[in-house]
Amino acid sequence: MAIISPVTEENICIEELKEFAGQSRPGVFMLRLDLIHPIISGNKWFKLRYNIAAAAGEGKQSILSFGGAYSNHLIACAAAAHAAGFSSVGMVKGLYAKETLTHVLQQCKLYGMELEFVSNEEYALKNDPDYRHKLQTKYPDSFIIPEGGANEAGRKGAAEIAHFIPADFTHILLSLGTGTTFAGLRNALPIQQHLLGFAPMKGGIYLRQEVEQQLQKNQNYNWAISDRFHFGGFGKMKPELAVFMQQFQEKYNFELDRVYTGKMMFGLQELLSEKALPEDSKILCIHTGGLTGN
Ligand SMILES: *Cc1c(COP(=O)(O)O)cnc(C)c1O
Numbered sequence: 001m002a003i004i005s006p007v008t009e010e011n012i013c014i015e016e017l018k019e020f021a022g023q024s025r026p027g028v029f030m031l032r033l034d035l036i037h038p039i040i041s042g043n044k045w046f047k048l049r050y051n052i053a054a055a056a057g058e059g060k061q062s063i064l065s066f067g068g069a070y071s072n073h074l075i076a077c078a079a080a081a082h083a084a085g086f087s088s089v090g091m092v093k094g095l096y097a098k099e100t101l102t103h104v105l106q107q108c109k110l111y112g113m114e115l116e117f118v119s120n121e122e123y124a125l126k127n128d129p130d131y132r133h134k135l136q137t138k139y140p141d142s143f144i145i146p147e148g149g150a151n152e153a154g155r156k157g158a159a160e161i162a163h164f165i166p167a168d169f170t171h172i173l174l175s176l177g178t179g180t181t182f183a184g185l186r187n188a189l190p191i192q193q194h195l196l197g198f199a200p201m202k203g204g205i206y207l208r209q210e211v212e213q214q215l216q217k218n219q220n221y222n223w224a225i226s227d228r229f230h231f232g233g234f235g236k237m238k239p240e241l242a243v244f245m246q247q248f249q250e251k252y253n254f255e256l257d258r259v260y261t262g263k264m265m266f267g268l269q270e271l272l273s274e275k276a277l278p279e280d281s282k283i284l285c286i287h288t289g290g291l292t293g294n
Pocket of ligand 1: 042043072073148175176177178179180181182257260261288289290291
């Protein structure tokens with residue numbers, strides 16, 4: 001079994017978003033982690049790397065993980081497992097997802113992922129120790145990765161994103177799903193750099209507690225999470241967001257994803273127009289990928 005390689009500078013870049021900032025600031029930039037790989041893009045490569053390595057270390061043959069029918073994590077798992085010579089199993093939320101496979105699930109299958117559809121009630125047990133034990137008994141050759149890669153190995157991988165963030169940026173912006181990337185990055189970023197999190201779901205501020213539990217004591221500063229820009233909830237779209245994303249793409253010649261980074265960048269635009277960030281802040285937005293979901 002192979003492991004997936006570390007990300008190097010060649011795979012990514014930092015792009016200035018010239019028209020975004022207004023005049024007087026040091027500027028707004030984007031860290032293009034979406035360029036890493038067409039499928040295992042953005043933060044997913046980082047979160048999966050040490051999980052795949054752990055699976056290889058334990059001599060497992062297969063990767064098992066969890067996700068919804070539009071899950072960027074699940075498709076990244078399928079592709080990473082395939083690339084590293086593992087088979088894979090996807091536990092998919094919702095029995096109805098079986099009827100018409102989404103594009104994401106079709107692609108999972110193309111990477112050889114075996115899909116098991118479970119009811120919402122069963123899916124809710126995904127982190128329950130007894131349920132895990134049952135799954136492990138059913139799939140003894142599988143290494144189980146939690147939904148969103150939300151474990152120590154996932155955070156360790158996410159911490160490596162900090163290597164690509166130059167020290168002169170004062171504010172780093174990141175979208176959250178499980179908060180795994182956020183926690184991993186806060187633990188690794190120099191403490192003076194502010195980490196601002198955008199939760200794309202209604203009630204997403206519950207992620208504050210999730211993240212706080214994963215932070216080292218000396219790193220529990222200079223971070224904030226807001227769910228103000230949820231646009232009606234997780235995966236929900238509004239016309240003004242669609243227009244914004246379209247205009248963004250025309251200006252900068254690359255896409256944002258509709259679930260995470262589109263909402264984050266809309267939010268940043270609002271914050272800038274409200275002058276909610278200091279004039280002299282140098283802002284780095286992290287493009288966490290996810291374009292397979294578009
Ligand atoms: C998965 C994903 C996230 C969320 O990452 P977490 O580590 O679960 O918080 C953010 N942005 C994109 C584009 C994603 O695909």
